[in-house]
Amino acid sequence: MSGYSGNNQVDLKGGGDEVLGLFECGYRLSASDEPQPALDYFAQAVALIPDSSDMWERLGTCFRDTGNFERADLCYQRATQLDESNFFVAFHWGLSWMDRRNVQEALPLFRKAADLKPENVFAHKHLAECYRVLKMSREWQAEMKKVLALEPSLWHKLPESFKRALQGAI
Template sequence: MQQPAQPFLPLEHVSHNCRSARFSHSRYWVRLFQTVTVLVCMASTGTAAQSSSADAQTLLRKAQASLAAGNFAEAIQTFEHARRLAPDRLEATRGLLLSYLEAGDLAPAVTIGRSAVERWPQDAQLHHWLGLAYFKTGRNEQATEELKRAEQLETANFDIHFDFALVLLSEKQYPPAADELQKALKIKPSNALAHVLIGRAYQNSNRTLEAVEQFQIALRLDPKIALGHYHLGFAYASLGKNHEAIAEYEKEMAHSPENPDLVYELGHSLLETGDWKSAVVHLRRATQLNPQNAESFYDLGKTLLLQGDPQSAIPALRRAIDLNPRDPSPHYQLARSLDKIGNVTEAKQEWQRFSDLRKSQQESGGMATGRVH
């Protein structure tokens, strides 16, 4: 069998870095050599590019799997490797930014995010995640700027509206937070947490009836949603519906029995309904769960006094005064307790402190609390 002809140009004459090789024949052969060299270089470059792209794609799949599994350190390492192989791959930079964000490693998240939005200024997701990184580092002004930009680029993204609402809620900007959550709920009306958050925004904007409606919707969607019954109970209590509030608080207690705010609010509503015996149990527990809450000590002292135990009320009321010395109400209840045990001298001092603090409030136009003594 006749052997196939050997290639005219041996490949060893072509340098691996695609520079032109020399050949010592006639001008014709030189031109032919140059043509073959270019073709070989193009083939070599194309093959290398394809190989690099395939490697990067494999790394990206591996990195995405690590991110989905919560292995953020491995995801970061793999996305970084993919980005070095393919620096123009947007998904590599996106993945790296998200991995740092999920890992809570916020300094590199901000650094990568800032350079990424400069390179891809029209990418909503990069602006979104950079905004989150700013938010988590307490830079809410920059977070707002990035999230607004993300919204402009992608108006129908639930997560962007939701996360922007979180920033606004943290700034106590309740009406604009409610606006963002309304936009989010138009996209995903079945998201229970968004209903809870818009309820909180309404509650803090004196739109309590609307808040009640949102909390009820959230609980229909997810009966076990965290603090759903607590927020509904608080809304009922603010409407003076303490029995309804107690029912909701007791449902929440099944899930969060050690939550100091929940235990306090349950005790407070029991106090308001006149169930002093049950109130004392929960209020005493509230002071144990959060020894820095002046309201728990005040309500405990007040309830003990109503039960006819002024001696036990006194230390609780003194603690409330220590925690919030500008509040006149504990002085009022302490004066009454001291009078009850016959300590007239100290009682007069407390009556005077109560009077002075009330006068100071009236002159400054402020109120320490809205309670009736």
């Protein structure tokens, strides 16, 4: 990893200061809910270092944020080809499918994200949600146990029906 923005490590593939600047501008704009200008910065960064999974992931997420899911999918596919172990690709692509209410496509991506970063409560929460929607109750209970082990304070925020369903499983 040759650079970072915030807490996210970014592989710049030797792109240098120009790419880092493009990434940081794009990252700031995307974090401030301005996906279209951010998209332009990430597109420039991808053109400079087309073998960076991180850049393709960010570009895909900007496309997702603008509602262009077809282009987002292409970016996430490319990012996965470059690095199958990129947590953010799996996680954000899963979110993209959830945005489209396609839980079947989201499920394996959240499963992969949870496997890549077992300590990430958000990956487990989204995976549990997929299981719940698909009425896979045993899997949902097992995943919710992981969520609660990672963040016990969430118990108090759960709906009563969830607590009842989980009480036999915990």
